[in-house]
Amino acid sequence: MPKADAPAFVAGMGAAVEAELAALIAHERAVWTADHADLGVPFDEIEGLVLGGGKRLRPAFCLLGAVAAGGGQTPDVVRAGAALELLHAMALFHDDVIDASVTRRGRETTHVRHARLHRAEGWAGEASRFGDGVAIIIGDLAYVYADRFMESMSAPVRDVWTKMRLEVNIGQYLDVVGSARRDYTVEAAERIALFKTAKYTIERPLHIGALIAQPAASPSLLDALSGYGVALGVAFQMRDDILGIFGEPEVTGKPAGDDLRESKPTALVALALSRADAAQRKILEQVGDPELDSVAIADIRQVIVETSALVDVEKRISELVDESLRALDVLNVNGDVREMFVSLGEVVAWRNV
Numbered sequence: 026m027p028k029a030d031a032p033a034f035v036a037g038m039g040a041a042v043e044a045e046l047a048a049l050i051a052h053e054r055a056v057w058t059a060d061h062a063d064l065g066v067p068f069d070e071i072e073g074l075v076l077g078g079g080k081r082l083r084p085a086f087c088l089l090g091a092v093a094a095g096g097g098q099t100p101d102v103v104r105a106g107a108a109l110e111l112l113h114a115m116a117l118f119h120d121d122v123i124d125a126s127v128t129r130r131g132r133e134t135t136h137v138r139h140a141r142l143h144r145a146e147g148w149a150g151e152a153s154r155f156g157d158g159v160a161i162i163i164g165d166l167a168y169v170y171a172d173r174f175m176e177s178m179s180a181p182v183r184d185v186w187t188k189m190r191l192e193v194n195i196g197q198y199l200d201v202v203g204s205a206r207r208d209y210t211v212e213a214a215e216r217i218a219l220f221k222t223a224k225y226t227i228e229r230p231l232h233i234g235a236l237i238a239q240p241a242a243s244p245s246l247l248d249a250l251s252g253y254g255v256a257l258g259v260a261f262q263m264r265d266d267i268l269g270i271f272g273e274p275e276v277t278g279k280p281a282g283d284d285l286r287e288s289k290p291t292a293l294v295a296l297a298l299s300r301a302d303a304a305q306r307k308i309l310e311q312v313g314d315p316e317l318d319s320v321a322i323a324d325i326r327q328v329i330v331e332t333s334a335l336v337d338v339e340k341r342i343s344e345l346v347d348e349s350l351r352a353l354d355v356l357n358v359n360g361d362v363r364e365m366f367v368s369l370g371e372v373v374a375w376r377n378v
Contacts, residue, residue, distance in 0.1 A: 031080070032368040038088045038098060038106060039081035045107040046075050049170060067163045070135050075114045078130040083109035083230045085369055090231035090250060092362055096238025104174045105233050111171035112225070116193060118164030122157045123201060124287050128279055136160035181236045189229035196221025203290035207313060214292040215259055222265070223258020252352030253366065260345035261373045263338055266291040268377070270326060276378055282322035288313030292341065296334035305332065346374045
């Protein structure tokens, strides 16, 4: 397994994006709290999520797209990176409500925190509905600020931005429906990975960066970036699925087994079910039980290992990485730029958080 240390350019782009985000949050908090002190709360929540951790992969891929098109880390590329982080924050605020997650990046999720506040203050209404509502509204607010960063971009960039926003919501819908239906097939898992993750994590950020650097970027360049980004994006989601079941909470910042409690349609579960004997299938039928305890989760993990589903998903990740690297041959970039693509691809595929 390749070493997955983030290359230096990721930190440089990340620092610039964080400065952009910090300036936005500070300015908007000051504007809105001048009218009402309570309006600082949404900005505290956004700040806690977008500046409280994260790998800054989407901004890094945006920068890579710009570099591939002959550009670099310009102010517009940084602003697009900040927009991508806010769009991702929106998805996380909403995901945590949808999945009933209690922690995110090692801290209490927004909806849980505000439900607890509601109970402590003895406010009217139902505490969990209040917490969910607050988190959804704050996610929507992050969405609006993401859009504001993109308002001044060129028409080709805005067009890709719009496509990406549609795709991530379509992917989220497929994920919710797939979980409800227990749609455990590899095809369903890869379809969800394509829309929910691959496009908005890697492919579209690459396109946005390329079009900022070169508004008339050729279809062949964008197609080559897609060849790299889609394959790597599906690998990213498969790694996420592995971490969601086998990851250590103190490393991932999320409770172990949440994906199993939520019956997420993953290739791991699909492969295990397709190969399970009667006893193993009975264990796997517990997937989707919101009350799964640590013993049941350990049993399900064991079946996933025994059926070789884990080994085969790891193999599939390797195949997808190889496919993404073959697309670099079409890009016709120099050795240093190619190494940027390769090193960031390794981070995506072999990360442990």
